[in-house]
Amino acid sequence: MPDGQEVDLYTLKSEKLEAQISAYGAAVIVLRTPDRNGNWEDIVIGPQDLASHVANHRSKGPIFFGVTVGRYANRIAHGRFSLDGNTYSLTLNDGDHSLHGGPGGFHNVVWQSEPFANGVVFRYLSGDGEEGFPGNLSVTVRYTVTGADLKIEYLAKTDKPTVLNLTNHAYFNMAGAGRGNILAHQLKLFASRFTPGDAHLIPTGEMRSVAGTPLDFRKPTTVGDRIHSDDELTRLAHGYDHNFVIDEQGAKLKQAAEMYEPSSGRVMEVWTTQPGVQFYTGNFLDGSFKGKNGVAYGKQTGFCLETQHYPDSPNHPEFPTTVLRAGQTFQSETIYRFSAR
DSSP states (O other), X not given: OTTSOOOOEEEEXXXXXXXXXXXXXXXXXXXXXXXXXXXXEEOEEOOSSHXXXXXXXXXXXXXXXXXXXXXXXXXXXXXXXXXXXXXXXXXXXBTTBEETTOTTSGGGSBOEEEEETTEEEEEEEEOTTGGGOOSOEEEEEEEEEETTEEEEXXXXXXXXXXXXXXXXXOEXXXXXXXXXXXXXXXXXXXXXXXXXXXXXXXXXXXXXXXXXXXXXXXXXXXXXXXXXOSOHHXXXXXXXXXXXXXXXXXXXXXXXXXXXXXXXXXXXXXXXXXXXXXXXXXXXXXXXXXXXXXXXXXXXSOBEEEEESOTTGGGXXXXXXXXXXXXXXXXXXXXXXXXXX
């Protein structure tokens, strides 16, 4: 790090998957998996080295490559929420709003780390008042590689009431990192509704059917088919940047998405205990960041499927709660499962 702090990088391997995970941001840096012909390739775009990773996150427009995002993934309107009669003001880093926990969020710290069989565990203590959030929050993130699965487990405890929304922000290109855009990928979402937002992507509070909109991925659909439609939903987001309500609710593990890349045959299933998933198509990648092998990442050269609670939930009591209280334990699990056909 710029201050001389060392950052550990862990490699997790199975016969079907290889991941490299960094203690800076508790981030997925490399994810290698075979195509239908058995050829292995890295399928996440991101930084070439630690220096560029840190510089990106300390810039005015960080890209959040592969990192653990918190305390609150996605947006909180005007950086304000009320809890138990108290109003909290957060650091603003997305115009008039708070995004992904603020500039000093979980993506921009070095986590304590410890390896275990098939995996690595990261720990971080977020102090009371960090980026405006209340409570001392202890967070644990466990990565495990088993067979064709990358499993991410989240656990958190607080000493006073707070709000919490944790996710991973990996950008995938299943043809291979740096191999063009992701518009030929085919997506299926297990979601019949989404949470529409305003011009700043702040939810209105509605949960609307995807029927008749460019957001209908209930059947496998090529990502590029409707991404440039004149529909207000895709126009305001400059593509896809929407939270989907997973059909099967409750705390058990259920499938949220399946992505297929035709040229390689790679398939990624997303399973989660969370109620929502954000589909983002890298609309603000503009070619200014040069990543692995010096490749400049242009618009829509990677996609994210971020398992999560809904954006701005602290200001929408009709959404599933994101409140965590002293004595409670937050737990969630997400699995990215890979195959080829």
